[in-house]
Amino acid sequence: MKIIILGAGQVGGTLAENLASEANDITIVDTDMSRLRELQDRLDIGTIEGKASHPGVLEQAGAQDADMLIAVTNSDEVNMIACQVAYTLYNIPTKIARVREHDYLRHNKAIFTDKSIPVDVLISPEELVTKHIRRLIEHPGALQVLDFADGLAQLVAVRAYYGGPLVGREISFLRAHMPAVDTRVAAIFRQGSPIIPKGDTVIEADDEVFFIAAKKDIRAVMSELRRLDRPYKRIIIAGGGNIGARLANTIEDHFQVKIIERDIRRCNSLAKRLDNTIVLHGSASDKELLLEENIEDTDVFCALTNDDEANIMASMLAKRLGARTVMTLINNPAYVDLVQGGVIDIAISPQQTTIGSLLTHVRRGDVAAVHSLRRGAAEALEAVAHGDKRSSKVVGRAIEEIDLPAGTTIGAIVRNDEVLIAHDDVVVENDDHVILFLVDKRKIGEVERLFQVGLGFF
């Protein structure tokens, strides 16, 4: 696939890295030559220096025969104009733009149509990250919560602890122990390396377990793997920027939220916008302030400023002072491995969250959702099966008959808004949403081919 990425920032760079390894023709456009050079040294991609929305630059980048344009420059306006140019002059089939400004998004149905600003897919990283954190807050103890089929089924990552009923036992015991709840363990990561779970795999303490279940069953399954955390209640957010404010706004009705912001003017505007949130003026790394606000009784401390180092330091301080769980927003991927699992409970990587929703559109075949996991090494995706037994390699076959590449598991199937956990004898039907987990992303090509319909279908 020929893909043009506009903007070589963090999202653009990570995206190029993810896509270049999959035999795509990637051309990346940016005004910063040194950044482009750095990317080109590392990745097998083309680079063009220039203003992303200029037709001449787009032409140089090969817009005439591009399949997809992904506009992720820092400016919403440039992204939109680039899509407009790409549509009017070159008729690029898929145009994806990052639009941050909330005001544009309020009217997205009217603005982003082919008649006005032709953007096929809008991406708002802040929104995605906010949703991501919100899901984590709603599921205490989970490292990651990913939605499939509009939230009907969820994939949850949990660290197993001593004391969980299932820890130290075989997976098949789960079914005997909880006959009413249906779930499937999709993968286990033990000390960073993946294990494909079978019925007789024993779960050990400190394993990172990925399981799929219907949304209502998630809590029950989690209780098997660790002593269940009581639901979170008191939350402190450090940093009242876009993400912090948005998060406070969505959760303030259900939780007790405090938000710490350094800038007094920003505090004022936050206080105006938020009704049930206590806005505190001060520094998140101010020990006295944290103690004053009962950090020791806080359930979740979220560090969401745009400074990685400040986030990490504030989180470590909060943890030391007694916060139960600390979540930290970390932009630099190198830090994520460094801090997660140590003092910091959950490291949130905005790139990884955003990448997933972009990958959804890059994948061949009918793919409804993609989530990138473990710094892009693993992937969970929701593919829609089409065709019949003759034309498809999936439809009409029981799950045990499907020829899956090594390291891939089918976790669940969503059929007519109903979640069916993928046991070996379940037969896939036309239009089923199949949720797959790939331990090794390099197998993605084989999975894509599996879900492509043979010629007989058309």
Place this chain on the structure above:
Amino acid sequence: MHYKVILRILGILLMIFSISMLPPVAIAFAYNDGLEVAFLSGFLITLITGFIIWAPVYRVRQDLRTRDGFLITVLFWAVLGLFGAFPFMLAKTPDLSFVDAVFESVSGLTTTGATVITGIDHLPKSILFYRQQLQWLGGMGIIVLAVAILPMLGIGGMQLYRAETPGPVKDSKLTPRITETAKALWYIYLSLTVACALGYWVAGMTPFDAISHSFSTVAIGGFSTHDASIGYFDSPAIEAICTFFMVISAVNFGLHFYAWRQRTLGHYLLDPEFKFYLTVLAGIIFLSACVLILTETYPPAESLRKAIFEVVSIATTTGFATADFAQWPVMLPFLLFVAAFSGGCAGSTGGGMKVIRILLILKQGSREIQRLIHPNAVIPVKLGKKPISDRVLEAVWGFFSVYLIVFIIMLIILLGTGLDQVTAWSAVGATLNNLGPGLGQVAANYGDLNEPAKWVLCFAMLLGRLEVFTLLVLFTPAFWRR
């Protein structure tokens, strides 16, 4: 430095290279010249050595760093020079010593075209073909070929590609993916070769001569299957075809790629390097023809014909001959020889310092003059309509000075081995520019030189082909420091 990956790739490349000894085996059978065994043993030695290098480390998977790229490229060219020499050593005719075989092989691979063999007309066909084929493989670069056909080189391919491609701007890829770029280059190269071979054949060469000469023409090499080179055929048609293909093979392949993709020709005339290249060629041809006519060396028509062919052949660093230009009157031998320093365009198969560098140096000179007139003016150096960054200009100056210094050092070494000045000067120039024929004692043949001089010239050919820096970087302590 990732030595294991380096060894693994080196092993693979050697195994691939061994295949190139099989076509001569077929030729040997076809003409029954008795050299099957020499080529088969060359093939087996190369294949097995490659396998021995590769086997212990075949599982290693690591990304290449820039440094590894330099080392692989240099090692590869050096090792190929050695292994490519095996058939020359093993064959009964020509009976070459070790140094002569290596010299011939390196001269072929680097598309220099300098030879130590006399009596080429009487050589076995398989050896003749093998020499031409070496030039052809070296022309576009074997590593570019490897990048094209081996997807496993992946990202690391860029490090290798950059170390091998000629020109001041190394990052320019024709397509986003390096393998596609390499493939495109080889498709163009292959099509040019086929077209050239067909042209020769139609113009009256035997099929064997046509294919052989097309190899060395498109590669800007200069090896021939006859002692008299292209002069052997004495045919204006063949000379015209040869001239045409020499000219376009020394043009940036990026332009050919664009022409092929967009089906246009207009962009050639918009390219400043191409325009400058043609102007220089035309100027020197005009001057040479005038001098030849005025001194009555040849009749007027023949003067023009000889001038065109020789100037193109020498200035593009090919080294074919229809006349002995070293015997031409007054300043002509020197003029032609100096033209080879400018050589082909960047990104072509030609040698020399590359036209674009000379153009940039000239433009900088004119900028200094402008500055004297307008002391406060801001004057960027522009190529076409685009300003060239100071980084590139610095690199061009760096290249220029190092080229000259290397030239002088090797000249002194050669003088030290007892050669006379003209011979030493032109031998270094002819090998460093990958030209081939020199002046004086080396006007036609390098066989009479002493052994140390041949080794120095082998090194000069590699330096020229790898554009000096790629090779020199290995001689700095910083490169080996961890």
